[in-house]
Amino acid sequence: MQRIRKYNFKSKALFFLSLLSVMFFSSCEDVVKLDLETGETRLVVDAEIIWQKGTTGNVQVIKISKTAPYYNNTTPKVSGAQVKVQNSNGDVFTFNETEPGSYVCNNFVPVLNMDYTLSVTAEGQSFKATEKLTSVTPIDRVEQEIHKDGQGKESIEVVYYFKDPVDQVNYYLTDYKVDFLIYPEYLLTDDEFYNGNEINNRFTNADDKIQPGKND
Template identity: 45%
Template sequence: MKIYFKLTILFLTIVFTSCEDVIDVDVQTGPSRLVIEASLDWEKGTTGNNQTIKLSKSTPYYDTTTNTGVTNASVRVTNDNDNTEFVFTHQGNGEYTTTNFIPVIGQSYTLEVVHEGETYIANETLMPVVDIDGITQSIESGFDEEDLEVNVIFTDPEEQENYYLFKFHKQGDLLPVLEEGDDEFVNGNEITWWFEKEEDDETDKIEAFLPGDTVNIDFFGISESYSNYIGILIEQSWGAGLFSTTPVPLRGNCINTTNADNYAFGYFRLTQVVRTSYTFQ
């Protein structure tokens, strides 16, 4: 697949006259791949029966195609202990849903996606999450002592290794912010996880939290393997810095057992999640 774009370069001459050259640059792109968004999240206080898996195809960076949903796949999840199968039915837009999924903490499940004659398999275990003990606000924990931050307080279980994912989404913002962590140095202790929005110095746009702002908070318990995956993804999303590694295509746990070279993007995860919100005073 090739993309051609025009790069305009302006040359200034000594007499301040100028000319414009048009250069066609052949940009190589990778093949279109299956994208599997299979996040089965069991919100505490619900049955967890309703779940959705999204399938789409990747597109080149400059491609403006918006309708990339995959409509001709077979999707199912199997409980590895008793072989109970949960079939996900296509909804006509790339989304595959079920209303009878049965979540079991600590249980492993296998995802199977069959698309265009190729089979993709992934395995994951449903991880628990502790309750949130409290939510407060402050200004002393963050990088800027004048900016508000939200503090999520919880108690880490001592008897096990735990990996956590937070999703903070200020109401009105286009995208959420993801942060991941573990209990390596705080095992068994009360933890206060703070989140602060800083001002954007490049655009002079104020992004810091203000009184009256509401932030939605999702608190997930995740596996170690998913923690490693999402940690790299978060780091790459920050952009290239002075000491950053060169971004590379990030493979998840969805393995093409028919043709290993035609791997998929995305990840199959199973988590328990606590969802809440906080309004700054």
């Protein structure tokens, strides 16, 4: 009889501990909203000159907005700004506002290895930046693989390969745009450990939204 009582006590104890574990892990699913501080509002200039192979590159877009609190669902757009880009030959390209915060140039002329200076005046503030338009290393191949996470769940992973030039110091900014992403995802890398070698970058989605046959 004593052994039976001892066994029952252990069973009840294990059941009690299991119940506590379930309650503990269930509580981890609660959404925690942090009380974050809101910093000073600043202007944000999103400017990049993209010349895709096979296009003229004459249409370029620059966006101007303001910073917003972390939990805001919208970003304030900035209207009435003066936006222009000047190349090293002195040619000036004016960007006109087509919708709030979006400034478009329809006659831009991209030239590789030429310097371009961006000038922005908005809400009493002025900004200026100069950069050289450089070509990117071509992608050699793109492959699709099945990726397994730590729990064995499978998802599709897109892998692309390119060769890094050996005689240059390079930085790479990859812009992922797919239909299920609200905002583009960016990946910034350099060739510090891969100079002159083949580099591969990978893109996958934790929610398994990448599907075969989609070219996004």
